[in-house]
Amino acid sequence: TQLLKQSPQFLSIQEGENLTVYCNSSSVFSSLQWYRQEPGEGPVLLVTVVTGGEVKKLKRLTFQFGDARKDSSLHITAAQPGDTGLYLCAGVPGNQFYFGTGTSLTVIP
Template sequence: TQLLEQSPQFLSIQEGENLTVYCNSSSVFSSLQWYRQEPGEGPVLLVTVVTGGEVKKLKRLTFQFGDARKDSSLHITAAQPGDTGLYLCASKGAQKLVFGQGTRLTINP
């Protein structure tokens, strides 16, 4: 079973700062998805990356997939309180998603 490790587990920063969170795997990803989950809600898909070295941008969020497809990062520029939430990476296999434990991000006004 593929193991996904996310770091840091918790991150609390001030509004306007930049941050990066990481997702590492014990084996190669077929494809990787990032989700954001807010309290009391289910995870919401942000992006899917498939190709090694791929970079995708979603407004202030930049997602990078490692060349060897065993790691990924999420960089947020000028964080806002609305970015607060649990960020989950997930390995997408043939039939199911395997999630990491998440990074709990808090942006303080």
């Protein structure tokens, strides 16, 4: 059972385009984290969202936590080839850490 489902699973876009990745669950999370993993490397934490409705910005990346704390989104503006990687949401409902199903992003120059 996957607690956190991400969509889309794969995304291939041209450099300069915008995109949104979604992370959804039927469970309530006290916080959600977003990681990016480049090929051949371990995941690296991008952001943690804690408050329902919270919006955080990291340069061209905008993260939002749903009001009900069951979902989150990641929006990338003007994607660049360096944004290519696997994007993972993750959360802790209770005492266990769960990863989302992942979104593999390819930005074509």
